[in-house]
Amino acid sequence: MEFFNQFGLPPSESYLELMRYLLVMTLLIHVTYMSLVAGSTIISLILNSRDRDVRNTHFGRLAKDLMDMVVPSRVVVLVFGILPLVPMWLIYGQWLYKSIASTMFLLPVAAGVIALALVVILIYRATMRDDGDNSMANFGIGSAGLMILLAGMYILATSTVRLNDPERWHLMQSPGRLMVSFNVIWKYVYFLLGAVCATGCGMLFFFFHWPGRGPVTDARYARFVKNLAAGLAMPCLILMPVIGFFYLVTTPIVAMSGAVYGLATGTVILMFIIFVYLFQTLLAERSSYGVHAFLLFLGVLLLVGVGDQLNLVNATAEHTAARIVEAEEAAAQIALEREAERAVAAVVDVARGREVFETVCTTCHRMDERLVGPALNTVLPGYAGRIDDLISYLQKPSKKNPDFPPMPAPGLPLSDVKSVASYLLGETTDSGTGENGGH
């Protein structure tokens, strides 16, 4: 946090609003991906373990297919699993500017642990064999990867959910106090259930409808995948509202608002529709419902993400209001300084006016001969005693004389325009009189 407090700036209201939208989108990408990785690794390891007890070729095959689905390459892991943590850290840094919350310390720790976990899971996937015959060593690597991943996600959950409790930010200096919170635990259990559910819906989507992958041609294997996916996702869907209830009642009141309860209700309605689709998948063996289920589950994750951000908006309302006032004061200070600079620059300098005239204006004008524009000694006497009108005209010229083309705006700073006007009127006073004309 020291880094941000030293080099950051207080955010303005509109800037913070933009940051929040970016954060929701970043979280949607990251949490969806991490849910799929966590859920797939859990299911893959269970299938591997079962494969040793009950020989079934589908178990080993699906265990590998699942890992191929979520960690197909290092680029996917980097883009969806690790990179989103960087903007997340920067956005929270801006949001929590000058706060004493531990998030800015915890987020890089979580990022490091999650990155390590994803590397180990990539190794797990690389050690899996196409024939589905996987050894104990393979299981050990996968379990290690999963444990590290779950630890990383718990730290990530702590770093964000604990922000809901600003009255205890100053008490969270010890790791024990920081990490042990019912609010975080319920959120974490909610994430685990969501991970299995997302993976179930994801299996129905990616295995049967992802371009270049599906549909699975082996009918028995396809039925096995469908039944397992729907069979795992449905109990998790049933449990999610229960855990969501415990999360809501343990969230500090200061983080709540009517919209949070409304979003929670919306997620339950979406969950019911997903449940019906999964139920139909089990009964009718129609894989097209998997697309609906997966897309709707993305909707659930989006609503949950928005709800979490609303929690944070409510919890940090006073902190944010203070930073916005600071930003407004800083902006007012900058405006004052610029105004002062302009005032200094606006001092009329006739020598500068001559210099500007000779470099810019003489392209089209001479004092005593017609060029592109009229001879200035025929025009300028009309402005005698009306320097403000001349300044206005030079800032925004308009066509005045049909015998000449319209004069383009010279685009000079105000100080230069004033200097040129002073130089020109001084020059005209010295050299004679004429008609007011112009272009």
Add this chain to the structure above:
Amino acid sequence: MKKFLAISAAAGFFAFFAAVFLALGADWYRNKRAPDQPIAFSHKIHVGKVGLKCETCHKYTHQSTFAGIPSVQKCMSCHAQVATDRPEVQKLSGYWERQEPIPWNRVHRIRIREHVFFSHKRHMKADVDPKLECANCHGEVQYVDKLRRVSSLEMGWCVSCHVSKGASTDCLTCHR
């Protein structure tokens, strides 16, 4: 038939939780959100912009268990002349002309206050480093228009502060 029953049971289950979440929301709206006030008094203007100290209006903070709510007369000592064209100030003038107190809705209340003895004076004069400030419990009111309760005022919150400041945690310190 079995399919219909299963989906009906699921609908009932999810509908129950949807209703529970709505009920929680209704409870929050009725009992826990920042209350609307008869006059939209802004701490942001009075403390943040004008620069009034808390004690200017809540004048018993250092002298009594209660901090005190300013009287209509106190408000009118400035607003007889200041910002008299503003609708909220005109509401204030109305109370003054009718000689009625303003029925403010309470924001900070200890939940089971019959069992708890709390004194503003003791806390403001407590010999702790750093000294307690109003914002420790009431938040940075100078930045907000509508006041809300930012601290839970529950026992765990009180005790954690007493522990961190080295104050007594004996039951009789707060419970009489």
